[in-house]
Amino acid sequence: MHLLIISTITLLLSINTAIAAAPNKIKIMADACLTCHGPNGAGAGKIPELKGLEKSDITESLFGFKSGDEKSTIMGRYAKALSDDEINLLAEYFSALDK
Amino acid sequence: MSQLDRRTFIKLLGAAGVVSTTGGLIFPNNTAAGDKARVVVVGGGFGGATCANYLRQYDSNLNVTLIEPNIQFVTCPFSNTVLAGIKSIKYITHNYDGLRKNYGVNIIHDMVISIDAIAKKLKLKSGETLIYDRLVVSPGISFNWSEIEGANEENSKMMPHAWKAGTQTIFLRKQLEAMKDGGKVIIASPRKPFRAPPAVYERASLIAYYLKKTKPSSKILLIDSSGDSEELAMFRTAWEKLYKGMIEWIDGSEQGEIVSADSKILSLTGRTIGTLKGDVVNLIPPQHAGKIARIAGLVDESGWCPVDPQNFVSTLQKDIHVIGDACIANPMQKTGHSANTQGKVCAAAIVTELGGGTMPDITYSTSIYSFLNPKHAFSSAGVYRLKNGKLKQVAGGLSAKKASRKTRLKEAIFASGWYKGITMDTFGKT
Numbered sequence: 400m401h402l403l404i405i406s407t408i409t410l411l412l413s414i415n416t417a418i419a420a421a422p423n424k425i426k427i428m429a430d431a432c433l434t435c436h437g438p439n440g441a442g443a444g445k446i447p448e449l450k451g452l453e454k455s456d457i458t459e460s461l462f463g464f465k466s467g468d469e470k471s472t473i474m475g476r477y478a479k480a481l482s483d484d485e486i487n488l489l490a491e492y493f494s495a496l497d498k
Numbered sequence: 499m500s501q502l503d504r505r506t507f508i509k510l511l512g513a514a515g516v517v518s519t520t521g522g523l524i525f526p527n528n529t530a531a532g533d534k535a536r537v538v539v540v541g542g543g544f545g546g547a548t549c550a551n552y553l554r555q556y557d558s559n560l561n562v563t564l565i566e567p568n569i570q571f572v573t574c575p576f577s578n579t580v581l582a583g584i585k586s587i588k589y590i591t592h593n594y595d596g597l598r599k600n601y602g603v604n605i606i607h608d609m610v611i612s613i614d615a616i617a618k619k620l621k622l623k624s625g626e627t628l629i630y631d632r633l634v635v636s637p638g639i640s641f642n643w644s645e646i647e648g649a650n651e652e653n654s655k656m657m658p659h660a661w662k663a664g665t666q667t668i669f670l671r672k673q674l675e676a677m678k679d680g681g682k683v684i685i686a687s688p689r690k691p692f693r694a695p696p697a698v699y700e701r702a703s704l705i706a707y708y709l710k711k712t713k714p715s716s717k718i719l720l721i722d723s724s725g726d727s728e729e730l731a732m733f734r735t736a737w738e739k740l741y742k743g744m745i746e747w748i749d750g751s752e753q754g755e756i757v758s759a760d761s762k763i764l765s766l767t768g769r770t771i772g773t774l775k776g777d778v779v780n781l782i783p784p785q786h787a788g789k790i791a792r793i794a795g796l797v798d799e800s801g802w803c804p805v806d807p808q809n810f811v812s813t814l815q816k817d818i819h820v821i822g823d824a825c826i827a828n829p830m831q832k833t834g835h836s837a838n839t840q841g842k843v844c845a846a847a848i849v850t851e852l853g854g855g856t857m858p859d860i861t862y863s864t865s866i867y868s869f870l871n872p873k874h875a876f877s878s879a880g881v882y883r884l885k886n887g888k889l890k891q892v893a894g895g896l897s898a899k900k901a902s903r904k905t906r907l908k909e910a911i912f913a914s915g916w917y918k919g920i921t922m923d924t925f926g927k928t
């Protein structure tokens with residue numbers, strides 16, 4: 400019976416690991432950007448790369464697109480959908496991807 | 499382990515939602531004792547290929563099998579540039595090597611002919627049967643030929659739809675090439691909803707681009723069942739400037755759609771518009787979800803598949819997700835970008851749910867670029883969020899109505915970037 404409890408705990412722990420392995424909100428939202436910005440955010444054609452940019456450069460662009468101060472052809476229409484928190488977290492995510 | 503102990507285990511695990519209905523234990527991470535969860539994806543287009551790819555990215559322990567009859571996939575996006583002689587068919591043709599080699603997706607080139615949602619099995623044309631824990635269906639569209647008297651799959655060679663890319667694109671291109679100067683091209687669009695409505699206007703634009711260069715006395719007649727819209731107004735303004743007098747627009751909405759066709763004399767008849775004859779006829783038939791969705795009982799009376807947009811699970815059949823053009827994801831348009839987005843969300847939802855979690859609040863994005871000529875494009879974008887279980891648009895819209903030549907050129911250049919990005923992302927190229 401002890402053995403059963405121990406293995407049950409081990410199993411439940413493995414389930415918890417599984418939950419931790421599921422993509423979180425920012426990962427899912429960042430992956431949506433790759434459709435245009437290319438695999439790993441490395442850029443696609445003339446659409447700029449995002450990976451490894453300075454976090455402050457990314458937030459500056461995105462807040463600028465959102466307010467309209469930074470001119471864009473399409474990013475303004477996307478950035479308006481993002482909350483300030485999401486912009487900060489996305490910037491952190493992409494800046495942490497290696498060059 | 500005794501029977502009783504096993505049952506206790508299953509109960510415990512059941513609370514976390516990881517017991518498959520077949521009774522086997524599914525270990526989301528491939529623990530020593532565990533079975534890998536099997537996810538089968540039907541259809542290797544924008545929705546299915548993306549989903550298979552991201553399922554493996556999100557959980558490399560999943561056993562993911564993609565079933566697609568074709569060894570190569572020819573994209574509808576950019577197929578209008580092939581019609582206009584700007585790009586080659588090779589440019590829009592992709593293979594499945596990336597998914598196989600870079601992401602370990604099992605690929606079976608076969609056709610699914612039936613799905614048993616209760617036994618969680620599906621049958622392939624080759625006779626093989628596959629079992630699954632979760633099924634994702636992304637079969638695209640099929641044509642509702644019965645709505646147009648005299649039109650059918652066989653004679654669609656004479657009046658190509660080119661609304662699935664490949665041989666149909668080549669047929670239409672050859673007919674355009676063979677047409678004499680001064681000829682008339684008819685493009686007839688179907689009633690909504692259908693795949694990528696703006697692509698009808700892009701097609702008219704790019705055919706006009708080709709004709710203006712090579713056969714400048716030719717004309718295009720566009721019978722448009724979508725009727726007037728803000729988007730159409732943008733195209734018409736551009737047509738005035740770029741292709742003055744070449745494209746005649748006919749309102750085919752309000753009962754105006756084509757009801758019969760004669761492929762021998764190349765004529766189309768609509769209830770309100772009478773009979774029109776062309777030298778090249780591009781008849782785009784009414785559409786509904788891909789045939790397998792109907793066979794599997796996934797469609798409602800509209801001919802499309804109702805789903806819960808949180809995870810794209812069918813509201814009609816258990817443990818089956820439907821994504822891409824086939825699903826009802828209003829107000830997201832039926833585009834490759836939408837299908838790609840839905841493929842990722844569906845993959846994330848499957849991995850999250852197998853692990854016992856629930857999906858976070860996220861954005862869903864889509865776009866479609868349209869070329870007016872190789873140096874002039876604009877776009878339509880949309881971002882959506884779930885509100886009370888329904889998708890609501892929170893941002894997006896069309897490119898600026900008035901913009902300089904330079905801005906339209908920039909969008910044309912970004913459109914090519916988009917194509918590169920989405921095809922790499924979808925087909926797992928690195």
Ligand SMILES: Cc1cc2nc3c(=O)[nH]c(=O)nc-3n(C[C@H](O)[C@H](O)[C@H](O)COP(=O)(O)OP(=O)(O)OC[C@H]3O[C@@H](n4cnc5c(N)ncnc54)[C@H](O)[C@@H]3O)c2cc1C
Nearest residue numbers: 541543544545574575610637638697822823833834835837
């Ligand atoms: C002319 C044109 C231009 C377009 N331009 C754009 C654009 O610029 N941008 C954009 O975002 N979208 C564009 N689109 C729309 C885009 O092509 C579709 O929205 C997209 O292909 C939908 O993806 P899907 O996965 O639903 O279907 P598809 O991409 O069509 O994939 C479906 C796949 O399922 C397979 N299949 C079907 N039945 C079975 C079965 N029983 N068993 C196994 N496999 C099966 C098919 O062989 C096919 O490969 C355009 C469309 C057209 C017609």
